[in-house]
Amino acid sequence: MLQMVVCVKQVPDTAEVRINPRTNTLVRAGVPAILNPYDAHAVEAAVQLKEKYGGQVTALSMGPPQAEEVLRRALGMGADRAILLSDRAFAGSDTLATSYILAAAIRAIDRETPVDLVFCGKQAIDGDTAQVGPGIAARLGFTQLTYVMAIDGVDLEKRQIQVQRKLEDKREVIRGRLPALLTVVKDLNELRYASLPALIRAARATITTWSKDDLDLDPASIGLKGSPTSVRRIFAPPARPGGELIPGEPRQAAAILVAKLVQTKIIADK
Amino acid sequence: MAGEPAPVSWELLGAGRQLAGALKVELAGVLLGQGVEGLANEAWAYGADRVYLVEDPVLGPYRTAPYARALVELVQRYRPEILLLGATSMGRDLSGAVATALGTGLTADCTALNIDPATRLLEQTRPAFGGNVMATILCQRHRPQMATVRPRVMPLPPRQEGRQGELVRVGIDLKEEEALATVLEVIEEKGKAVYLDRAEIVVAGGRGLGSRENLRLLEELAGVLGGTLGASRAAVEAGWLPPEYQVGQTGITVRPKVYFAIGISGAIQHLVGMQNADVIVAINKDPEAPIFKVATYGIVGDFLEVVPALTEEFRRQLAARST
Numbered sequence: 001m002l003q004m005v006v007c008v009k010q011v012p013d014t015a016e017v018r019i020n021p022r023t024n025t026l027v028r029a030g031v032p033a034i035l036n037p038y039d040a041h042a043v044e045a046a047v048q049l050k051e052k053y054g055g056q057v058t059a060l061s062m063g064p065p066q067a068e069e070v071l072r073r074a075l076g077m078g079a080d081r082a083i084l085l086s087d088r089a090f091a092g093s094d095t096l097a098t099s100y101i102l103a104a105a106i107r108a109i110d111r112e113t114p115v116d117l118v119f120c121g122k123q124a125i126d127g128d129t130a131q132v133g134p135g136i137a138a139r140l141g142f143t144q145l146t147y148v149m150a151i152d153g154v155d156l157e158k159r160q161i162q163v164q165r166k167l168e169d170k171r172e173v174i175r176g177r178l179p180a181l182l183t184v185v186k187d188l189n190e191l192r193y194a195s196l197p198a199l200i201r202a203a204r205a206t207i208t209t210w211s212k213d214d215l216d217l218d219p220a221s222i223g224l225k226g227s228p229t230s231v232r233r234i235f236a237p238p239a240r241p242g243g244e245l246i247p248g249e250p251r252q253a254a255a256i257l258v259a260k261l262v263q264t265k266i267i268a269d270k
Numbered sequence: 271m272a273g274e275p276a277p278v279s280w281e282l283l284g285a286g287r288q289l290a291g292a293l294k295v296e297l298a299g300v301l302l303g304q305g306v307e308g309l310a311n312e313a314w315a316y317g318a319d320r321v322y323l324v325e326d327p328v329l330g331p332y333r334t335a336p337y338a339r340a341l342v343e344l345v346q347r348y349r350p351e352i353l354l355l356g357a358t359s360m361g362r363d364l365s366g367a368v369a370t371a372l373g374t375g376l377t378a379d380c381t382a383l384n385i386d387p388a389t390r391l392l393e394q395t396r397p398a399f400g401g402n403v404m405a406t407i408l409c410q411r412h413r414p415q416m417a418t419v420r421p422r423v424m425p426l427p428p429r430q431e432g433r434q435g436e437l438v439r440v441g442i443d444l445k446e447e448e449a450l451a452t453v454l455e456v457i458e459e460k461g462k463a464v465y466l467d468r469a470e471i472v473v474a475g476g477r478g479l480g481s482r483e484n485l486r487l488l489e490e491l492a493g494v495l496g497g498t499l500g501a502s503r504a505a506v507e508a509g510w511l512p513p514e515y516q517v518g519q520t521g522i523t524v525r526p527k528v529y530f531a532i533g534i535s536g537a538i539q540h541l542v543g544m545q546n547a548d549v550i551v552a553i554n555k556d557p558e559a560p561i562f563k564v565a566t567y568g569i570v571g572d573f574l575e576v577v578p579a580l581t582e583e584f585r586r587q588l589a590a591r592s593t
Contacts, residue, residue, distance in 0.1 A: 014400035014539075026403060099370060126399055128519065129378040134334070134366025143450040144334040146363045162454070167359045170458050174333075176451040187513075228375030228412040232393065234405045237538065240545050243566035245557075253569045254579035257551065260567065262587045267471070267495060267528060 002055035002154065004046045005106055006119040007136070008039040008074055010067040011126040019236040026234065035070040037186070038121025040077070044189045045151060045182070046119050047078035053154055055116075056080050058109060062090060062101055068207050075202035076194035083109075087211040089219070094227035095127070099135025101222055104215040106140060117161070118181040122147055130183070137181035145176050149187040154178075275309055277426065277468070278356030280316040282419060284427030285383055286354055287317040289392065292385035293351065296320060302340050304330040307437075314435040316427055321437050322348065328444040331453040332360055336444045338367040343442050345372060350414045352392055354383075357418035369416050375409030376416040381423055381542075392417065401519045401542035422467050422525040423546065466515065471497030472526045474517055474544070477504035478533020478554060478573065485510060487577045488532060494584045500524065500544075502534045518543035532573050536561030553577065 012031045020027050046057045059074035061067050062085040071082035120133035137144035150164040159178040164171050166185050246253045261267045290297040298320040299313035310321040328336045355361040357379050369376035377394040384393045392415040394407045409415040473492040501511040519539040529547035552565035553573050562568045569576050
């Protein structure tokens, strides 16, 4: 039996976020909110382990009330229950404050039934920081295993998990002690389609909401106050000055371009 | 650690040198591992004034817990204002754990680092929302100010042969049983796109290629130039090239001398990964494609004709020069 928690985040579909060049503010209106793609693979990984070893999967998210949607998606994929951490006092939390709040929630779950595994996506596509997973592991003192691309197995008796981590130019096979926190990459698994009964169950499920008062939290460590980093300004990415279009038929254009590159010795003979 | 130092370490020394100059403070490097003392010479050559060296068998293979503990202890002892790490998978794994243990701010994947002369604060600029937005982040009241920088974002500083500095050996009481994990095997997956981030010439294809078969034309061009293939997210998602070839916000950052963008429209998330190229060549049949806004040279046309013509021309002109 494995007690597992999966951290999921509702994110804007980043391909559609823009800066208003006049006001230098984010234009988020009409941008669809989705389950962070890496987190979907984290849910799938936990559900697969439950199918193999038995246990329970809790989906956990911090966000505004509408973040319920991504928790229902996790339920549809096979999570057993969902908890939403939602409170105005959480707003403005950076990665340090966020990992503090999520860790406090995992501790609360751990008091009911000891948690063996926590899963996160390798990063969220809106911030791309990859910091919250390691932050939670550090706070809980769990074994930290990032960029997991394969789970070889869990030894419940020895309290160990063996995984493969995806690094730049290598794959690492590593065995870690439980409890452990895994951040996962997309290679780990193929997502399943939620079945109709699962979707209906997910739509009808009750989602538990915890506010700051349900958790053991220091008010100075949450929200803006608990966040060491602040945004000084946001702006549209600077444009690289454009160059010249080379006209002509393909052969002509190719000859001109090659001559330019070869003459300037940008491309030289080896 | 075991193996080679990541070149981003030297790039960070270049960036750190400038920050230290602006603050009029010293620049130190940190070496953690086993049998790594020799690398201190490299750190000095690339600009470090001082090197903190922790050598311990527990630091042989990289594991988060002992590396984090060693770095946290060093920070607590020597109290740097700024701590920079490379945004490799290892660097990200470590920086998140260390910043949390220190209770300080951490800014990932910075593309620019500057000192505000009035406040002496580190201005950390990074892309967010897939590169559609740039943000400048401050860490005002906590120290150190921590930032990671991706490989190839900062230039490699010139190597000053024979430059010497101070070596500070630090002993930290590390225990194997506190490492929490055992590395059983490391499988090299070299070849292919491994050196993409260090390639001098990248020939990259996007959705416009239309099929996996058409990659052959790019391979031929790359072959003549000794270049490496790259891909946009669309080409990876179409399954034409594996993810390790992906250039962009969710892929690799490259800084080649020449970047060929072939059939790549130029979505911002791609541009953030290649706009530091010295020369960008765009080939696209859509004259309105945003890639032309950043390209040094553009050819509007069908890549099926343009690319083979380029390959042939390079072959001809390079041969002419070498005779």
